Amino acid sequence: MASGPLGEFEVLVLMAVLHLGEGAYPPAVRSAIEGRTGRPVSRGAVYVTLDRLESKRLLASRLEAAESVAAGRQRRFYRTSLRGLQALRRALSAVQRMRVGIEPLLEDR
Amino acid sequence: MASGPLGEFEVLVLMAVLHLGEGAYPPAVRSAIEGRTGRPVSRGAVYVTLDRLESKRLLASRLEAAESVAAGRQRRFYRTSLRGLQALRRALSAVQRMRVGIEPLLEDR
DNA sequence: TCTCGATGCCGACATTGTTGACATCGGAGT
């Protein structure tokens, strides 16, 4: 179970966390995915996936009190672990390697 | 259910079928994936996935009698449908778009 | 005929995907 292949949505979540850096909390992850891919994402899916990724040690989370200016309630922020980054690289490189040789067929539109 | 997101293995199988062209039958699909990605793939997984993809109309299959030179038994060959190609493009472009901006973090090694 | 390798197919179970409900916290307004 340690390094099992990542599912597609897990890949998207991991990448979103990388994009967000220090600001990676669930609703932001959701927006990041929806904004970039255009596909709708339910709130629950994000929380569940974040949880599962953390239990696989691919992500780590910290709880952060409401400070700075804005938000009131405390939020849980995520960051990718080394293992998470490696797992993501593996998943992406598999697709990347399969891609070689059929790029012409995959061009958008 | 029509255009639901593709799973990761489904993506790999679809791409393998594209690579193989006219020669896309299950064992060849398996070798194509193993050869390019390095990850081991069980025979059963390939048949099941091919089946599911066909029932979603993303692939079409024809049964072909043993002819030409080699093999004895008849084989089932697959080709990607237009819908399959479109679904594949969508799946890949989602990942591709998420990739923009974090490429440095994803470089191999 | 018997055995063997290659191929196809299926049942069972593990993992991942997705939804919708429910709980909780703080802030705004009264």
Next chain:
DNA sequence: ACTCCGATGTCAACAATGTCGGCATCGAGA
């Protein structure tokens, strides 16, 4: 202080996908 409300977090349940291992069948050749 109280009530409402939006934002956030959590969970249970079910659907879809991933994975394995076994069994059946076909043809080739001993």
